[in-house]
Amino acid sequence: MKATVTVMLKNGVLDPQGKAIAHALGTLGFSGVADVRAGKVIELDLAETDPVKARAAAEEMARKLLANTVIESFRVAVEE
């Protein structure tokens, strides 16, 4: 079972990577880009076959390792 953990900086936390991307897009001629936020995505291939347990495991992994919950928030999506 596949679980996808998406980790983003919390709103209000400065995102220099996002700002750099927004600036680079402007330089390349892309207009109408109001804001850019950059984050990480971690795709986990889990042996667990129960979606509820897989989600719980992925959330624990995110809390313990994948995300710094002081400045980052995360969301988990589970697909079979």
Next chain:
Amino acid sequence: MKATVTVMLKNGVLDPQGKAIAHALGTLGFSGVADVRAGKVIELDLAETDPVKARAAAEEMARKLLANTVIESFRVAVEE
């Protein structure tokens, strides 16, 4: 309109970050993790209001800046 670009290393391209995460999860006592792939997610806040045009713009941004299409693949999701 919000567009989310997810950039992952192509299958077959070595992913050291994913391997490091898999190893760290094992060290922390998480078992049953068959594989981990790490990637980037870029959330774009676009002025464009037409979903088709927003998707096309995000795909062009991904091809020109956000992804290295030699070793990375990307997918775009658009939400209103």
